[in-house]
Amino acid sequence: DAKTTQPPSMDCAEGRAANLPCNHSTISGNEYVYWYRQIHSQGPQYIIHGLKNNETNEMASLIITEDRKSSTLILPHATLRDTAVYYCIVRVEDSNYQLIWGAGTKLIIKP
Amino acid sequence: NAGVMQNPRHLVRRRGQEARLRCSPVKGHSHVYWYRQLPEEGLKFMVYLQKENIIDESGMPKERFSAEFPKEGPSILRIQQVVRGDSAAYFCASSIHKNTEAFFGQGTRLTVV
Numbered sequence A: 001d002a003k004t005t006q007p008p009s010m011d012c013a014e015g016r017a018a019n020l021p022c023n024h025s026t027i028s029g030n031e032y033v034y035w036y037r038q039i040h041s042q043g044p045q046y047i048i049h050g051l052k053n054n055e056t057n058e059m060a061s062l063i064i065t066e067d068r069k070s071s072t073l074i075l076p077h078a079t080l081r082d083t084a085v086y087y088c089i090v091r092v093e094d095s096n097y098q099l100i101w102g103a104g105t106k107l108i109i110k111p
Numbered sequence B: 001n002a003g004v005m006q007n008p009r010h011l012v013r014r015r016g017q018e019a020r021l022r023c024s025p026v027k028g029h030s031h032v033y034w035y036r037q038l039p040e041e042g043l044k045f046m047v048y049l050q051k052e053n054i055i056d057e058s059g060m061p062k063e064r065f066s067a068e069f070p071k072e073g074p075s076i077l078r079i080q081q082v083v084r085g086d087s088a089a090y091f092c093a094s095s096i097h098k099n100t101e102a103f104f105g106q107g108t109r110l111t112v113v
Helices: none
Strands: A009-011 A019-022 A031-038 A047-051 A061-062 A068-077 A084-092 A105-110 B005-007 B010-013 B021-023 B031-037 B043-051 B053-056 B065-068 B075-079 B088-095 B108-112
Touching: A019 A084, A019 A105, A019 B021, A031 A061, A047 A068, A068 A084, B005 B065, B005 B088, B010 B021, B010 B043, B021 B088, B021 B108, B031 B075, B043 B065, B043 B075
Parallel strands: A009 A105, B010 B108
Antiparallel strands: A019 A068, A031 A047, A031 A084, A061 A068, A084 A105, B005 B021, B021 B075, B031 B043, B031 B088, B043 B053, B065 B075, B088 B108
């Protein structure tokens, strides 16, 4: 079973910030939080990952709570092309990459 | 997604036939992972290979499924005697090290008729 829970779907207006929550209350100290997204009929695309500090890259920002039990992925200025299913995954840093994927959040960006 | 090439993109097989799915990783990547995805579900890990070696195949069915990653050439996921339940999207990913982010291919959509 996935170690994360996410809302099944969310809407966001184009140009606004999209904030996608993820709960990972059983996360261990050596587990990272990874985010991927999957645009319809395509392969998953890596977005960002973090351990305990907030992270930012050209695609998104990742905010992890101090107790690490939840996190939020922020797409600062959502566009229609950001419509996708977003997956939050916890992963041991030195694992054999046996990622456990939940059902993700279907984000729909509306014009 | 740049760099990981999977073919074919779509594959139709009759029950009982063999399906061979190919994956060419990003150049320089020696770690390859195969996942299966059913409609409206997340990906399910199948197997992890590192050049000529199977590291972890705990997600792959014991019967009919096999995977290889030869020294030369692409990684191959083989499904023998396919059944309708094998219909799914199969994704391959590669990474330069086992603990760095993986890049995914576009997938092969297998339909068993």
